[in-house]
Amino acid sequence: MLARRSVLVVDSLEETQEVLRTALASRGVEVISARDSSRGWTLARQHQPELVVLDLECDARSPSLAQRLVEEQPNGPPVVLLGKARQPQPPGCSVVGKPYHYAALLRKIEGLLDGTTEPQSCLRCSYSGEITRACGSS
């Protein structure tokens, strides 16, 4: 069981925020959420979460929130990106393709929080919810 840990979820869809909040709360993880990347950046600096889950659709600005989190906070939290990454993402970011299964996403989050999963891995969750392949970040 994870104790008093926090995850920042940046996603414009309320359902995603709420599902992760409910599921992670039952695992002892606190969720703070933002609907867009600028609010996400503010909350990331305020709360220093241990992990950030970021929907790439909310991260269209340049520089991206993912870049800022990794580059401006060298010892910052690992970032799980949801969606299709159109360009190579900075090290420390994992990509989970959409549509994803929450069970697989939660396993990934738990693994990163526990340190049992490498942050620099790329992960695809297939429709069946299984991890089909893992590859190094390009």
Added chain:
Amino acid sequence: MPSLFVFRGNNQGLRFELEADTLSVGRDTGNDVQLRDTEISRRHAELRRSGKTFVVTDLGSSNGTYVNGQRIESHELANGDEVQMGCTLMLFTCLADESAGDLADKIDIISRQQPGDRSRIVRSISQAEGSRILDSDPGAQASPWLARARSNLQVMYRTALAVSHTLDIDQLLQRIMQLIFEWVEADRGCIMLLHPETGRLEPHVRRDRKGLKRDDRLKISQTILDYVMEHNEGVLTSNAGEDDRWNPAASILQQGVCEAICVPMRGRYNLVGLIYIDTSISPQRVIQQQGATKFTDEHLKLMIAIAHQAALAVEDTRYYSAMVQAERLAAVGQTIATLSHHIKNILQGIRGGSFLIKEGLSRHDEQMVGRGWEFVEKNQDRISNLVMDMLTFSKDREPETAPADLNEVAADVAELMAARARDKGAELVFTPAEGLPLLVFDAEGLHRAILNVVTNAIDACDRPADDAAASDEPCDQENRQSTQTCPGRIEIAVEFDAAERLARVVVSDNGQGIPADEIDQVFSLFVSSKGSRGTGLGLPVSQKILKEHGGQISVTSNPGEGSRFELQIPAIFAESASPTLAR
């Protein structure tokens, strides 16, 4: 912006905007302009900006680069040039030298009162009168040459009119052939077009003189066709030699003479097709006219001119059709992409709900199960609304009108949406119209139109709890931006204007408002300011429904203060009600 539009080949319909100063063209993926054509080299050509246009340079490709049908090594492109590489044919377009903005600085429209303007109208002529410029003047002693010239000009004028207002090639060719038959005494005629890909001649129009047996097959000499295509020249043919006409023993005095004209349809750069006409002269007429022919050099020259006009029109129609097709494909692509995106988000929501139900069941957590079920239901509604909006937008339908109570329809929407507004911390207030009689309208359609607008109003008042908590600004009407911190308020009011015979549903909110530069786009399809939450279908659907009723939807908005949507329909009274009846 200069562009290359592919109107033939595997990439047909694609438009390449030429943004960079240097672009590579070829088959490989690394090229700026990548063309899926096995006849094109991996790195085939290069485009380099030169002022407002581009210079195309062949990079030693196997099959060469052609501009307007001519093989080139390097060539400065002009607006409208055809560029061919392999089987791919592209149209180059770029801005004219002077934009409308530049010209506006050079042209002044002087008001009547201005001292410099002393012009007056001396004579005016109507469009109809102007088009009779080439009619023969019975009183004039015109020379035969002048009469013929006038007649020829008249034919060309009518040709220009005939080719100017059709977008259907076969219809266009029918008109051309009809015109030819009105002007020249031909027995039979046909127009053949070269198939753009196979290069084979394909008959498109056949016409016979009235009274002629139509079951005759039209036989055309391959030699003549080859000559016309190879030499790109029109020909006048006859089966009679000059000497035969005066030789009583010759067969033509028994069988008559057959004459034909065959002309190329030469477009801007290429041969588009051929026009062929022929005529038979009976033996009696050969003798009566002492060997005079029906078809003359003048007919041939004019036929060439007509064929050129027709070819230009065929080319334009093809370009236009290719562009329309490209736009259709782009629209279909955008529609599929946008809808897929929304459906994917809805599925993700259902998946989240299902996950919570499963988790809740395994943990015996009823609250979690309930939360999950809420998500499933909410997303069922979303997909249902999406499908209904898609159906409403796609159907070209008449509203199903019947006497109904607009107050009741609007009240139903208010009741339906009250819970959603509450969830967002907003208040929804409904005010019915007084004295509103039963009106004839499509209650289901209006319900959907109002529902879409109210949904947007609630979403406009919605903002993340974290934003609200972060702000300490007071809720003050004086401070416009502070509406962000005020509780959301949505008002639905029904209004009835008996004098103007109009009924309105006004939906106003104190939400974030619409920026001035976005307000013109709110009724555009698939344009949504709600990001992943919006389909961009709601307001276009509402607008369509209102238009179907002969009504309209309008919006006014102030960023930071809120928006006001007015849905107005003409008040058509049900037979059983009158405007004076107060309810």
